[in-house]
Amino acid sequence: MSSERLLLVTESDALQSRWGLQSKDQFDRLAALDEVAWQAVYDEYFIKLRNFAYARTGDLSEAEDIASETMAGAVRGIRNYKDRGAPFGAWLFRIARNTTVAYLRRKRRSGETPLADYDREAPLDSSAGIEDRDELMRGMKHLTEEQQTVISLRFFADCSVEEVSRAMGKSAGAVKVMQQRALASLRRHLAAMERTV
Amino acid sequence: MKYHDLLQECLERLRRGEPVDSIVAGRPQKAQLRQDLMLAASSKRAADSLPASTGARARLVFELRAERQRRESQRGVSGWLRAPALALAAVAVAAVLVFVALSAGYGPGGTAEASTLEGVVVENTDGVLTLQTDDGLQQVDVGRVSIVSAQGGASVDLASVEPGQFLVVRGDRARSGVFEARRIELRELAQLLSWCERNADPCKRVEAALAARVCAQEPETCQNIRTRLAELRRKLGAIDRLRDLKNRCDAGEQTACRETQSLCRANVEACKNMRDWLRSKRLQ
Numbered sequence: 395m396s397s398e399r400l401l402l403v404t405e406s407d408a409l410q411s412r413w414g415l416q417s418k419d420q421f422d423r424l425a426a427l428d429e430v431a432w433q434a435v436y437d438e439y440f441i442k443l444r445n446f447a448y449a450r451t452g453d454l455s456e457a458e459d460i461a462s463e464t465m466a467g468a469v470r471g472i473r474n475y476k477d478r479g480a481p482f483g484a485w486l487f488r489i490a491r492n493t494t495v496a497y498l499r500r501k502r503r504s505g506e507t508p509l510a511d512y513d514r515e516a517p518l519d520s521s522a523g524i525e526d527r528d529e530l531m532r533g534m535k536h537l538t539e540e541q542q543t544v545i546s547l548r549f550f551a552d553c554s555v556e557e558v559s560r561a562m563g564k565s566a567g568a569v570k571v572m573q574q575r576a577l578a579s580l581r582r583h584l585a586a587m588e589r590t591v
Numbered sequence: 592m593k594y595h596d597l598l599q600e601c602l603e604r605l606r607r608g609e610p611v612d613s614i615v616a617g618r619p620q621k622a623q624l625r626q627d628l629m630l631a632a633s634s635k636r637a638a639d640s641l642p643a644s645t646g647a648r649a650r651l652v653f654e655l656r657a658e659r660q661r662r663e664s665q666r667g668v669s670g671w672l673r674a675p676a677l678a679l680a681a682v683a684v685a686a687v688l689v690f691v692a693l694s695a696g697y698g699p700g701g702t703a704e705a706s707t708l709e710g711v712v713v714e715n716t717d718g719v720l721t722l723q724t725d726d727g728l729q730q731v732d733v734g735r736v737s738i739v740s741a742q743g744g745a746s747v748d749l750a751s752v753e754p755g756q757f758l759v760v761r762g763d764r765a766r767s768g769v770f771e772a773r774r775i776e777l778r779e780l781a782q783l784l785s786w787c788e789r790n791a792d793p794c795k796r797v798e799a800a801l802a803a804r805v806c807a808q809e810p811e812t813c814q815n816i817r818t819r820l821a822e823l824r825r826k827l828g829a830i831d832r833l834r835d836l837k838n839r840c841d842a843g844e845q846t847a848c849r850e851t852q853s854l855c856r857a858n859v860e861a862c863k864n865m866r867d868w869l870r871s872k873r874l875q
Binding site for chain 1: 594595596598599602626627630631633634635637638640641642644647648650651652654655658659662718734735738745746748
């Protein structure tokens, strides 16, 4: 689980971040398992977490489960969050990413998500107007794990570059480069899929 | 400006609701930029078109209650330390423990002793696992772990670990005596059998511990455990029989050798540790 360790940042970073908790009082209430405070977290993040997981799995009911497990993991681990001082939203998406990776690993082992072998050198001139969600999901499966995470966080969970950089433990510059490559790669794969139809 | 910076600037404008055509107008690499923005917009539309969540508030409330109970049970263990008279005694005990720890070579700054526990799950509730180990019943704080590694690199949710399953827990023994798990591995039945071979008495105590803790409260769960234990007993019976046959085979009794061979074909797991011996007797 070493690669799945939480992002280490200082508490002041967390408080300054747009994604950090708004106040110490808010954090204290979460740490004390205040139901109202947690419901507010649920309202703010559950759909984003679900959409993130959906982009990675392509399965809505699994995505709901992953989002639910992420919230449960946050409740169980909130004391650790206090110790590490990571921004709260980044921490949640970190849990979501780990939970999703574990889920996908299990699925791969059981042979449920075989990946087709599309041409990686496909031209760049297609897919500009893709409307089919299922097709998009199939294209996503051909990206690397990091590329999928960037696309999922940026466009499905509607996170900013700064938020993605916090969640992935990368610099904002690295996220921008990954984002560019992920979109280019996704376009290539969608174009290749279109050619094979 | 590098392309990834340009793309990011345009994506931010797209996020604010500007149309793609107006964003890319007059930009270098206009065609590539347009494609990237269209794809980003499609991804966003795909997310927006997902149905409303069925919700998981009930699970959240359940987890909050479970976590509260877990904390309460942990406080129960350490609560006596708050009594002033006992606190003084605790300080004295702690001083002795620190002295012992330092004498044993644990330098300053070390707060716990890394170690490994092997045992059969007797109870899994509220973030605490109770294991029957070779050193009696041990409680393990699993607050830092949510995923259990299973055989072959797979993983399972901690909540799905059931009484009767065999685990190896790596973690730290805090000076308070509490064992805090860092990593939990679920092991196969063959390894439980091997543990039972090495620890016959604790193995026999598993059933009694399970009966006392689980069966009295949860008859349905108990039925699963009894089934698992019946299987364990059957395998242990096979091991006893194998041991007897092996001794007789070593003593030159050919019928015992043949019977060992036949029993091992039917109980591959039970004979895993006997491969070398079987080869040496040309029984494999």
